[in-house]
Amino acid sequence: MLTRLSGGRVYDPAHGIIGQVRDLFIRDGRLVAPPGPEERIDREYDLSDRVVMAGAIDMHTHIGGGKLNIARAMLPEDHRGDLLARTDLTRASSGHAAPGTFATGYRYAEMGYTACFEPAILPVNARQAHMEMGDTPMVDKGGYVMLGSDDFLLRMVAAGEDHRRINDYVAWTLAATQCIGVKVVNPGGISAFKFNQRMLNIDERHPHYGVTPRDIVRVLSRSVHELGIPHPLHVHASNLGVPGSAESTLQTIRAAEGRPIHLTHIQFHSYGTEGDRKFSSGAARIAEVINHTAGASCDVGQILFGQTVTASGDSMAQHRNAAHASPRKSVIMDIECEAGCGVLPFRYRDKNFVNALQWAIGLEIFLLINDPWRVFLTTDHPNGAPFTSYPHLIRLLMDRGFRNERLGQLHPDAQGMTTLKSLKREYTLHEIAILTRAGPAKLLGLDDLGHLGVGARADITVYRDLRDRERMFVAPEYVFKDGEVVVRDGRVVAVAWGRYHVVRPEYDRGIERRVGEHFDRYQTMRAEHLRISEGEMGDFGHGAELVTHPCRE
Amino acid sequence: MPMPTAPLPPGTIHDVTCPFCGLVCDDLVVETTGPRLHVVANGCPLAVAGFERDPASDGAAARVGGRPATVGEAVTAAARLLCEARQPVLAGLATDVAGARAATQLAERAGAVLDHMNSAAGVRNLLVLQDSGWITTTLSEVRNHADLLIVAGADIARRMPRFFERCIGNRETLFGGERRCDVVYLGRGPGSEGAAGASSTVIECEVIRLHEAFAVLKALAGGRTIGATEAAGVPMARWRELAERCRAARYGVIAWMAADLDFPQADLTVQGICEFVRDLNRHTRFAGLPLGGSEGETTADAVLLWQSGFGLRTSLAGGSPDQDVHHYSAERMVRRGETDLLLWVSSFNAARTPPASDIPTIVLGRAGMTLSQEPAVFIAVGTPGVEHAGHLFRTDRVVALPLRALRPSPLPSAAEVLTAIDAAMRELTPC
Numbered sequence: 001m002l003t004r005l006s007g008g009r010v011y012d013p014a015h016g017i018i019g020q021v022r023d024l025f026i027r028d029g030r031l032v033a034p035p036g037p038e039e040r041i042d043r044e045y046d047l048s049d050r051v052v053m054a055g056a057i058d059m060h061t062h063i064g065g066g067k068l069n070i071a072r073a074m075l076p077e078d079h080r081g082d083l084l085a086r087t088d089l090t091r092a093s094s095g096h097a098a099p100g101t102f103a104t105g106y107r108y109a110e111m112g113y114t115a116c117f118e119p120a121i122l123p124v125n126a127r128q129a130h131m132e133m134g135d136t137p138m139v140d141k142g143g144y145v146m147l148g149s150d151d152f153l154l155r156m157v158a159a160g161e162d163h164r165r166i167n168d169y170v171a172w173t174l175a176a177t178q179c180i181g182v183k184v185v186n187p188g189g190i191s192a193f194k195f196n197q198r199m200l201n202i203d204e205r206h207p208h209y210g211v212t213p214r215d216i217v218r219v220l221s222r223s224v225h226e227l228g229i230p231h232p233l234h235v236h237a238s239n240l241g242v243p244g245s246a247e248s249t250l251q252t253i254r255a256a257e258g259r260p261i262h263l264t265h266i267q268f269h270s271y272g273t274e275g276d277r278k279f280s281s282g283a284a285r286i287a288e289v290i291n292h293t294a295g296a297s298c299d300v301g302q303i304l305f306g307q308t309v310t311a312s313g314d315s316m317a318q319h320r321n322a323a324h325a326s327p328r329k330s331v332i333m334d335i336e337c338e339a340g341c342g343v344l345p346f347r348y349r350d351k352n353f354v355n356a357l358q359w360a361i362g363l364e365i366f367l368l369i370n371d372p373w374r375v376f377l378t379t380d381h382p383n384g385a386p387f388t389s390y391p392h393l394i395r396l397l398m399d400r401g402f403r404n405e406r407l408g409q410l411h412p413d414a415q416g417m418t419t420l421k422s423l424k425r426e427y428t429l430h431e432i433a434i435l436t437r438a439g440p441a442k443l444l445g446l447d448d449l450g451h452l453g454v455g456a457r458a459d460i461t462v463y464r465d466l467r468d469r470e471r472m473f474v475a476p477e478y479v480f481k482d483g484e485v486v487v488r489d490g491r492v493v494a495v496a497w498g499r500y501h502v503v504r505p506e507y508d509r510g511i512e513r514r515v516g517e518h519f520d521r522y523q524t525m526r527a528e529h530l531r532i533s534e535g536e537m538g539d540f541g542h543g544a545e546l547v548t549h550p551c552r553e
Numbered sequence: 554m555p556m557p558t559a560p561l562p563p564g565t566i567h568d569v570t571c572p573f574c575g576l577v578c579d580d581l582v583v584e585t586t587g588p589r590l591h592v593v594a595n596g597c598p599l600a601v602a603g604f605e606r607d608p609a610s611d612g613a614a615a616r617v618g619g620r621p622a623t624v625g626e627a628v629t630a631a632a633r634l635l636c637e638a639r640q641p642v643l644a645g646l647a648t649d650v651a652g653a654r655a656a657t658q659l660a661e662r663a664g665a666v667l668d669h670m671n672s673a674a675g676v677r678n679l680l681v682l683q684d685s686g687w688i689t690t691t692l693s694e695v696r697n698h699a700d701l702l703i704v705a706g707a708d709i710a711r712r713m714p715r716f717f718e719r720c721i722g723n724r725e726t727l728f729g730g731e732r733r734c735d736v737v738y739l740g741r742g743p744g745s746e747g748a749a750g751a752s753s754t755v756i757e758c759e760v761i762r763l764h765e766a767f768a769v770l771k772a773l774a775g776g777r778t779i780g781a782t783e784a785a786g787v788p789m790a791r792w793r794e795l796a797e798r799c800r801a802a803r804y805g806v807i808a809w810m811a812a813d814l815d816f817p818q819a820d821l822t823v824q825g826i827c828e829f830v831r832d833l834n835r836h837t838r839f840a841g842l843p844l845g846g847s848e849g850e851t852t853a854d855a856v857l858l859w860q861s862g863f864g865l866r867t868s869l870a871g872g873s874p875d876q877d878v879h880h881y882s883a884e885r886m887v888r889r890g891e892t893d894l895l896l897w898v899s900s901f902n903a904a905r906t907p908p909a910s911d912i913p914t915i916v917l918g919r920a921g922m923t924l925s926q927e928p929a930v931f932i933a934v935g936t937p938g939v940e941h942a943g944h945l946f947r948t949d950r951v952v953a954l955p956l957r958a959l960r961p962s963p964l965p966s967a968a969e970v971l972t973a974i975d976a977a978m979r980e981l982t983p984c
Contacts, residue, residue: 066951069858074682076876079862085872086661092873094862100874101859125954127944131650151697151727170934176597194698196806196838208728249801319688319834329686334840335951336693337727344686521728523690524719526568529579529954539651 008047055114055459064132112461134540149190228551230445248281265301278435287368318342356414575846575948630976644883649943706740767825
């Protein structure tokens with residue numbers, strides 16, 4: 001079966017194609033070279049005047065795992081306003097801030113997304129995260145495993161162990177939990193909170209182990225680098241949401257000592273302490289450092305106004321913020337000498353000074369970072385806003401008039417504390433394609449996603465070129481998954497189940513005995529039972545294929 | 554759904570996961586002799602009862618109207634009943650992850666209400682979670698961090714026999730030094746066996762009055778003056794002393810089992826515990842430990858939550874999920890005549906049979922289940938972790954453990970039967 005997508009204006013940044021009219025050919029789920037004149041075209045889609053991009057990739061979205069299920073359980077009032085009835089094709093579910101997995105998959109696809117990555121997988125909770133992602137239709141998926149507040153690693157760092165053993169442990173954890181990257185959240189802070197520590201600055205010592213967040217970032221970024229894991233260490237830095245967090249962020253970048261590092265939801269970590277309210281934008285400083293640090297990248301974690309829920313592994317920060325929950329309820333959890341979590345509903349208000357400035361800071365970061373390959377479009381779903389608000393965010397980036405109009409409606413003091421109005425930049429379609437397709441694929445090492453070259457998976461999104469970019473991105477005309485139309489005019493017309501993406505760096509098997517002994521002595525399960533088999537992944541994912549990506553030499 | 558591992562050869566099997574309470578211990582040693590299983594290490598009365606139950610004969614594994622039938626015939630009969638029913642209820646739900654996934658799919662097609670046999674307990678916690686939330690912890694944290702455990706009205710030793718051995722009685726922790734975790738039993742004493750090696754105190758009072766105790770403890774820990782001389786029938790001096798111990802703890806834990814708070818408005822007792830814990834965290838670390846989740850309750854709830862956004866006691870009658878934790882109680886709907894068909898899944902414990910009723914009932918039960926009323930359809934199903942592989946969530950809702958098949962069995966899993974009924978319904982009607 002040979003399919004031709006003809007006459008579309010193609011945006012394929014990985015190949016330097018910027019809106020040129022090209023025909024694309026699909027066979028067996030992949031893009032292929034133009035066929036010879038003798039070959040028969042079985043199916044043809046006339047995409048004249050349409051904008052054609054690879055399927056979008058969300059590289060940081062909380063779509064699976066225990067904290068999401070807590071959020072779902074806590075918020076019946078949120079789901080009740082957004083119910084999805086069963087159809088002959090799709091399952092019953094519900095949406096908004098913490099949607100069910102079925103709703104998550106359908107809605108991502110309906111916006112042209114074909115891959116999603118869950119950024120906070122606790123090793124002991126990895127099986128649940130994969131079960132949930134397995135029940136998320138339409139999209140490919142993968143996860144980053146959380147280390148850095150687990151007692152096993154903290155003991156190793158405190159003991160000054162041979163770095164090769166730490167590499168073995170990181171690699172074992174990745175293999176056991178079937179993940180594609182490594183994440184650290186408030187390095188050491190989640191553990192310190194269990195010792196009644198309420199803040200942990202970058203050079204502050206953990207109350208029991210004596211190691212600092214800087215040590216942990218250094219060690220883990222080195223392991224990720226030495227193991228050849230394509231995605232740099234994914235860092236949720238210390239002091240999230242605290243005025244002055246920008247300084248922690250800059251120090252965290254330095255802690256990587258020149259190795260690649262990805263700063264996640266950097267908007268929450270870009271706050272200064274200036275002004276009457278001692279809360280100001282640190283976006284310019286952060287953007288300048290990112291611009292001048294070749295190995296540093298970030299996703300923004302943009303906030304948008306309205307009701308959402310914040311679900312984070314950072315129990316320390318979430319406990320600190322619990323009084324700001326709206327409605328006023330929160331769940332804080334210490335988890336298995338490994339991690340923690342905190343879930344609190346939140347309503348961002350444009351007439352609130354802090355929220356308004358958070359909004360502006362996120363946009364400043366988008367507009368001040370010069371290299372679109374090193375900044376990624378996220379709202380840290382659902383923490384800044386539900387992922388369904390991406391089309392609105394894209395319009396804010398692409399349409400300065402619209403952006404300034406919204407800015408004019410914010411708390412007046414916040415307007416006075418942002419340079420946003422003076423920023424003339426408007427993102428182009430080419431740049432949006434980098435932020436949401438080519439960039440994430442490159443950062444994660446996904447060779448056959450995020451681009452439209454020969455050999456790529458035929459995950460393709462086709463938009464009508466509307467002046468209102470929000471309307472354009474909210475409902476693509478077609479979404480192809482593996483070469484088949486799965487969405488038509490923003491509605492699911494066929495269900496696919498996607499793939500799992502993982503990496504498997506080599507390691508010395510001797511670490512398994514040590515981890516096993518540690519679990520037997522201190523934990524309440526066998527380490528061997530933490531390991532998720534390929535067979536289980538297939539069962540969870542409705543037969544989803546497991547794609548192992550190579551590590552760098 | 555294919556299962557991760559095949560049945561094991563006879564002999565001694567290590568690291569067996571036990572599905573017979575919410576602790577889901579995964580370190581058992583089980584000997585197999587033919588189809589017979591014998592727990593030789595790390596067992597408990599619940600594990601022995603669950604694993605060592607006589608394997609039922611394979612004959613008459615399915616019945617329709619009391620007569621032996623093939624599983625296929627029974628599946629068809631069940632599908633017919635579901636197609637005819639106006640408001641079916643799919644309850645019991647004592648099964649594994651695969652079973653719960655199959656149940657939600659079938660419930661959508663049948664327009665059924667989904668409830669679990671233990672959800673009356675779960676609802677007491679859920680109401681607090683949805684109203685104000687809580688600060689909680691998990692088993693390994695208790696094992697390593699806790700220096701004070703308060704057991705609030707719970708008979709843990711009976712419902713989770715190895716809890717104290719695994720979480721309190723350990724000699725060493727991650728953080729060195731001598732392990733010391735004092736235990737205070739509030740309401741009722743330690744029951745059959747307490748915490749080995751731990752120093753314990755008992756403050757007896759009526760469990761139904763525990764909310765008074767926690768209101769007073771919260772006030773005392775907050776430094777407020779109290780005029781009353783007693784609370785819950787216990788002199789104030791004892792509460793004052795306990796409040797002081799709580800404030801002095803480095804990592805205190807209050808455990809409760811919602812199943813043991815079996816009285817009206819018990820969610821307010823849970824709320825009292827959680828508010829006390831929240832206040833203590835202003836100064837020190839303290840956490841709640843809601844224990845429960847046996848018979849796959851946490852598993853069924855988790856699956857329904859992630860798929861639909863709503864947990865147990867959700868109706869799919871209208872096509873989209875509708876949760877009402879009071880209205881969609883299976884027990885209540887049966888009692889009040891609000892359902893005309895009950896499908897009951899009970900694959901762990903043959904004693905957990907459906908509530909008595911005069912409506913047609915389909916039972917997917919553990920082999921050898923004795924029913925006081927012959928159901929319209931009975932299909933014997935394998936027990937996850939005994940006859941077939943699967944997964945089960947622990948009480949903490951964090952850890953999902955793999956279960957293995959320990960003996961060969963011709964019995965289908967609940968998941969396979971539910972999926973077959975779903976397929977048969979699709980054949981029968983375009984519903």
